[in-house]
Amino acid sequence: MTKHIRLFNRISFFYGWFFxxxxxxxxNRVIPKLPxxxxxxxxxxxxxxxxxxxxxxxxxxxxxxxxxxxxxxLAIAKKKQGKxxxxxxxxxxxxxxLDDLASVDVVISAxxxxxxxxxxxxxxxxxxxxxxxKYIVFYEHRKTNNLFIKFIEYLEGGDYFNYVVxxxxxxxxxxxxxxxxxxxxxxxxxxxxxxxxx
Ligand SMILES: C[S@@+](CC[C@H](N)C(=O)[O-])C[C@H]1O[C@@H](n2cnc3c(N)ncnc32)[C@H](O)[C@@H]1O
Numbered sequence: 001m002t003k004h005i006r007l008f009n010r011i012s013f014f015y016g017w018f019f020x021x022x023x024x025x026x027x028n029r030v031i032p033k034l035p036x037x038x039x040x041x042x043x044x045x046x047x048x049x050x051x052x053x054x055x056x057x058x059x060x061x062x063x064x065x066x067x068x069x070x071x072x073x074l075a076i077a078k079k080k081q082g083k084x085x086x087x088x089x090x091x092x093x094x095x096x097x098l099d100d101l102a103s104v105d106v107v108i109s110a111x112x113x114x115x116x117x118x119x120x121x122x123x124x125x126x127x128x129x130x131x132x133x134k135y136i137v138f139y140e141h142r143k144t145n146n147l148f149i150k151f152i153e154y155l156e157g158g159d160y161f162n163y164v165v166x167x168x169x170x171x172x173x174x175x176x177x178x179x180x181x182x183x184x185x186x187x188x189x190x191x192x193x194x195x196x197x198x
């Protein structure tokens with residue numbers, strides 16, 4: 001288990017406090033900016049956490065599988081989703097390449113990539129590329145002066161301070177093309193059409 005997964009196991013209870021606000025944000029600010037309609041799509045949400053994005057996508061008619069390495073984050077997701085609880089899988093995507101999962105229309109990952117060091121991000125990209133038939137989506141931080149976010153990210157100890165600088169170039173180089181869709185002062189959607197041919 002990675003140190004990040006351990007961290008999220010420890011803070012899952014507190015993370016769960018933000019479920020409603022997060023779900024509202026995903027429904028009202030993020031999903032409307034996606035360049036495709038969710039209804040009827042099969043989606044894997046990697047690093048689904050407490051499930052706010054997955055729940056929002058389900059509400060828009062998508063068929064979602066949540067994947068996360070933290071069983072405690074997923075336990076909160078199950079509790080928050082109640083009778084509409086989504087299927088999930090506990091897996092560390094850096095050590096389990098999810099080979100047995102069938103590919104789906106969309107593989108999405110929100111606020112996970114910035115927590116990983118460069119070589120691990122490339123493992124994540126590879127897995128997403130293999131599992132997606134149509135779109136790969138990242139919802140991530142963008143560079144901000146917000147001291148609270150910087151403080152939290154400093155405590156998280158991931159690669160945030162580097163990632164907000166290199167993300168766009170790194171994703172464009174790895175996948176060959178990229179749609180950059182700003183969502184707020186602090187967040188951006190990166191959308192890749194998988195198997196895109198120029
Ligand atoms: C900042 S949270 C984001 C959760 C959710 N996507 C959201 O938008 O709230 C990052 C999540 O990635 C998960 N994660 C980190 N490293 C992982 C790994 N190697 N394999 C699977 N999940 C991982 C953590 O357990 C955590 O739930």
